[in-house]
Amino acid sequence: MPSPLLDLFAGRLGGRRAVETIIAHRTFSDVVLPPRTRAALDEALSLVHSHELIFTQWGLGEKHSSGLGLAFNFAGPPGTGKTICAEAIATVLGKKLLSVRYAEMESMWAGETPKNVAAVFRMASEQDAVLFFDEADAIASRRTTGAAQAYQRESNTVVNVLLKELEAFNGVVIFATNLAVNFDPAFERRIRTHVRFEMPGVDEREKIWRVQIHPTKTPLADDVDFRALAERYEVSGGDIKNAVLKAATMAAAVPGIDVAKKIYQAELERAMGEVVEGRGVMQQSLFGEGQPSSDDRLMRAIEAAETRWQKSAQVAIAVGGVGALLGIIALVVAIVRG
Ligand SMILES: Nc1ncnc2c1ncn2[C@@H]1O[C@H](COP(=O)(O)OP(=O)(O)OP(=O)(O)O)[C@@H](O)[C@H]1O
Ligand SMILES: [Mg+2]
Structure with a gap:
């Protein structure tokens, strides 16, 4: 039965879906990885295998209701194979991949994000899918303390909801982030393995x-x-x-x-x-990787503005000087004539 929520989520925004169910078919034979990335991924895979064995085949998932999920973070620059590997894990498990583009979900339904995060976990449970949070940098890093703006309060709620859902979810969750993310410590504790996707040699x-x-x-x-x-x-x-x-x-x-x-x-x-x-x-x-930070850019903009101002001042002084000189010449001419 198609879920009405899925229909809602599958609505298109600029051609990209915020939430999408992928019938996984790609396998690890489609992926070529540097040795260290491969080793980290193998470790993740062995955890996936034992998770499946213990909680599904040995039935412990039916006896216990929390702390059963398995969460990974795939970190690396664009195009290094994070998405194919998430799909390959789903293929190994014979499950679908429920892919959530977090940034798009957040911008599409501002104010509704905590509810939607809970909904995608529910959907993943219903479909027995591997849950994949793509572009999850924002989710992983944001949680502020003290007085906060409305949007920050929402993102705090998102992280809190996410932590609660992760605790209760009995499946595999994969986050994809870039390398620069500073993880919220509470979130970090829920991640079993970080797989660092390196650029290929x-x-x-x-x-x-x-x-x-x-x-x-x-x-x-x-x-x-x-x-x-x-x-x-x-x-x-x-x-x-x-x-x-x-x-x-x-x-x-x-x-x-x-x-x-x-x-x-x-x-x-x-x-x-x-x-x-x-x-x-x-x-x-x-302003991707290797580009100046926003602070650097701000400093450069200020320096450029100062240089422009200095140049304008110099021009104004020069123009003023020429004006004064012309005035003196006019005065001298008037005196000589007179
Ligand atoms: N290690 C790899 N081995 C083989 N093909 C690869 C590899 N990395 C990327 N590709 C090719 O590039 C495409 C894009 O890769 P993928 O979507 O997995 O990258 P990604 O790390 O998820 O990037 P992004 O951060 O932009 O989402 C893949 O569909 C595949 O064809
Ligand atoms: Mg990707």
């Missing part, structure tokens, strides 16, 4: 290029050299995926019969160049 990048194409159907020209691409571009798996799709679009648009079409190295290089360039523009506008 050159060997991983080479493998990711390969997993992004179809092993038999994608027509690659003989000059394609994934090692060279991996060495040249230090990018995330998400960037590689985007470049492969872009290059394929370029190759398909070349005039001629389809069977003669191939993806060439030059197209892969051009596509990767465009992806990197596009990302640069995004980061500038979003």
Whole structure:
């Protein structure tokens, strides 16, 4: 039976759903991870396995009603595989993935967020789904004490509701955050394992290029050299995926019969160049990682304003000086004539 709440949540905002049920099909064979990330994820997986065994097969979930959930934090830069791994965990468990874009949920239903957080936990229970809070930085880090603004009071309530729900939820919850989050200590205590998603090294990048194409159907020209691409571009798996799709679009648009079409190295290089360039523009506008903090930006804006002011003052003094000089000349001329 479809849940009415699900219908409400599935409403679109700018094409992205705030809450979405994903029938998990991707597996860990679709993911290439650096060794340390892989090891941390294996630890998380073994916890998932024993959790399933103890609480489902051994029936202890039916005997106890709290402290049963298993929460992980997947932390890492964009495009490093957090979402695929959450899906792969759901696949391992044979469950659906209920994906919640926290930031969108918050902006879509301001004032309703604590209620909605409780609702998604209920939905995940009903659907026996793995619950995935994507873009959860805001949820994880915010809790203020003392006198607070209305929006801060709401976010405090959200964290409190979340902690209560986590305590009562008998399943797997995965949060995805970036690396810079300072966790609320109460929240941190509920997280069993932090899996740090690192940027792929050159060997991983080479493998990711390969997993992004179809092993038999994608027509690659003989000059394609994934090692060279991996060495040249230090990018995330998400960037590689985007470049492969872009290059394929370029190759398909070349005039001629389809069977003669191939993806060439030059197209892969051009596509990767465009992806990197596009990302640069995004980061500038979003002040992403590696960008100056808001304080730095504020300081720079103040310095720029001061410099502008000094320049204007200099111009005003110069203009004033010229004016005075012209006045003296006029006076001298008037005296001489007179
Ligand atoms: N480690 C990887 N191995 C293979 N493919 C990858 C890897 N990382 C990313 N990709 C590719 O990039 C796509 C985007 O990755 P994914 O959505 O999992 O990244 P993410 O870490 O969740 O990023 P974001 O923080 O932007 O949500 C994947 O669907 C996959 O095709
Ligand atoms: Mg993601």
